[in-house]
Amino acid sequence: MRDLDVLVLGGGAAGLMCAIEAAKRGRKVLVIDHARRPADKIRISGGGRCNFTNLHCSPENFLSQNPRFCVSALKRYTQQNFLKLVEKHRIAWHEKTLGQLFCDESAKDIIRMLLTELEAAGGSLQLETGIKAVSKPDDRFSVATSKGPIRAQTLVVATGGPSIPKMGATGFAYDLAKQFDLKIVPPRAALVPLTFSDANKELCSSLSGVAVDAKVSFQKTTFQEGLLFTHRGLSGPSILQISSYWQEGKPISVNLAPEADVFETLRAARQEAPKQDLKTALGQLLPNRLADALSQAFRLKGRLADQSDKALRRAAEQLNRWQLTPVGTEGYRTAEVTLGGVDTKELSSKTMETTSVPGLYFIGEAVDVTGHLGGFNFQWAWSSGHAAGQFV
Numbered sequence: 027m028r029d030l031d032v033l034v035l036g037g038g039a040a041g042l043m044c045a046i047e048a049a050k051r052g053r054k055v056l057v058i059d060h061a062r063r064p065a066d067k068i069r070i071s072g073g074g075r076c077n078f079t080n081l082h083c084s085p086e087n088f089l090s091q092n093p094r095f096c097v098s099a100l101k102r103y104t105q106q107n108f109l110k111l112v113e114k115h116r117i118a119w120h121e122k123t124l125g126q127l128f129c130d131e132s133a134k135d136i137i138r139m140l141l142t143e144l145e146a147a148g149g150s151l152q153l154e155t156g157i158k159a160v161s162k163p164d165d166r167f168s169v170a171t172s173k174g175p176i177r178a179q180t181l182v183v184a185t186g187g188p189s190i191p192k193m194g195a196t197g198f199a200y201d202l203a204k205q206f207d208l209k210i211v212p213p214r215a216a217l218v219p220l221t222f223s224d225a226n227k228e229l230c231s232s233l234s235g236v237a238v239d240a241k242v243s244f245q246k247t248t249f250q251e252g253l254l255f256t257h258r259g260l261s262g263p264s265i266l267q268i269s270s271y272w273q274e275g276k277p278i279s280v281n282l283a284p285e286a287d288v289f290e291t292l293r294a295a296r297q298e299a300p301k302q303d304l305k306t307a308l309g310q311l312l313p314n315r316l317a318d319a320l321s322q323a324f325r326l327k328g329r330l331a332d333q334s335d336k337a338l339r340r341a342a343e344q345l346n347r348w349q350l351t352p353v354g355t356e357g358y359r360t361a362e363v364t365l366g367g368v369d370t371k372e373l374s375s376k377t378m379e380t381t382s383v384p385g386l387y388f389i390g391e392a393v394d395v396t397g398h399l400g401g402f403n404f405q406w407a408w409s410s411g412h413a414a415g416q417f418v
Contacts, residue, residue, distance in 0.1 A: 030054050032418045033169060033178035035198075037064035037151055039407035040390025041184030042140040047415020049149035056178075057144070058155040058171065065137045066193050067186070071404070076133030078112065079105040079408070080401035081125035087402045089270055090395045091211055095370040096406065099378070103412035105405055115139040124251075126400045160202055167385065179385060180418040184411065186391040187213055187364025195358070199368065199392035206383045209369040211394040215361035216270040219261035220278070220352040229323050231257045236316050240264050241284035247271045250284055255316075259352065266399050269355055270365055277351040282320075283311045289342035292330070296338070300331035304341065311345070320344065363403050367394045378414040387414045 032048045034041045037059035049055045063069070068076055080087070083105045085097045109127070112119060117139060118130035129135050144151060156172035160181070167181040185199045200210050222230060233255035240253035242264040254262035260280075268278060288311060295307045305321040307330055312320070321327060324344045333341075355361070368388045372380050378393075380386045389410040397403040 028176045030056050030176060030178040032180045032182065033176055034182040034184055035157060036184035036186060038067055038184060038186055039065060039404055040411040042144060043408050043411030044182050044184060044389055044415040045149045046143045046147050047412055048418045049147035055149040057151045059153050060156050061194050062154055064151060064153065068137050069133050071133055072128050074133055075128045076136045077126050077128050077401040078136055079108050079127050079405045081105060083402055083405045087398045088395055089365065090370060092370045095375050096395045098375045099409040099413040103409045108408045124400055181385060182387040182389060182414055182418055183392055184390050187367060188358050189215060189361040189364045191358055199388065203368045206386060208372045208380060211366040211369050213364045213366035215355050215358045216365035216396055217266040217362035217399050218269045218355040218360055219256060219259060220265055220269055221259040221354050221356060223353045226350050227259065229319060230255045230259050233316060233319050236313055237262060238282055238313065238316065241281035242268045243279040244268050244271045263399055270396060277349045280348040282345050282348060286311055288345045289339050292338045292341060296330040296333060302330050304328055304330055304333060363396055364391055365396045367392050370394050377417040378410055379417065387418060389414050
């Protein structure tokens with residue numbers, strides 16, 4: 027029987043950060059994970075370069091049933107705090123669009139940094155360790171594992187959500203929360219491609235691989251970034267962002283030419299080159315392959331001279347406000363994160379400890395706090411892990 031101060035379940039971003047902070051305080055800390063390697067989601071993130079935070083991180087970049095819950099943790103451990111840690115380890119980084127920060131070399135640099143910090147603080151990591159059962163028979167937790175029983179004063183759940191199951195992701199955190207009678211906000215795939223059926227699926231499939239800058243909206247929420255046509259529907263940053271807000275059965279609006287008033291552009295083209303074909307004019311606004319496909323799908327044809335203002339408005343409406351209703355998403359298989367999770371009403375925003383079970387903490391993706399695309403979910407992992415690490 028191993029006896030610890032703090033047992034952290036999950037060797038990812040949040041779990042390692044929490045363990046580092048707890049060990050710095052002199053706590054006897056062990057992190058266990060069922061995987062062969064720690065932090066696999068860090069390893070694959072950002073195309074292997076890890077989009078480790080965002081310079082513009084603020085509470086407005088997160089979704090939760092309680093939007094204010096994340097404020098405390100984000101304020102106490104900011105993107106600048108994490109950046110200082112990165113620079114302390116001399117990891118070269120660069121900024122991409124919209125404040126996204128990436129490693130110059132490899133995401134493995136971030137993993138090595140965390141493991142170095144954990145070792146220096148005196149914490150331990152044990153991999154390939156399955157969890158068989160968790161209980162709290164007295165004032166301490168008992169955890170039965172594939173490598174023997176463990177007792178701990180404090181238990182931190184940092185096992186994430188079920189997104190990307192091929193990497194071993196599961197809903198373990200939710201099952202454990204339910205065991206201790208904690209409420210769960212129903213989880214679903216987020217930051218995930220949208221899928222379509224019938225004519226829209228056929229159109230998207232025919233354009234698979236075509237990418238454009240687009241403004242995508244759902245109700246009052248709008249994102250303008252890249253959009254990518256796929257065999258099953260739509261992907262790319264703007265679509266992944268809106269997927270976290272989209273509600274089943276309702277349409278999204280796609281502006282394929284966000285920098286142009288298509289109606290005025292076509293009117294001007296009709297004046298200057300009346301013999302030009304409408305499809306050719308659209309090709310000035312969109313990639314030719316896309317202009318061709320949309321002209322056919324929306325029946326936009328004929329010379330500009332033959333188009334009435336009403337016809338040009340109809341063409342503009344299709345490009346500037348294309349309404350289409352997804353049938354679903356690609357699900358957890360390709361979702362970058364999970365929306366929902368342990369209800370924040372069950373947790374202290376200062377410590378991340380459950381209010382009804384002393385010594386039990388939930389951090390990171392397991393909690394009902396989900397960031398936008400672009401490094402925000404990693405920042406939540408660092409901030410929530412750091413917050414818990416000060417109190418466990």
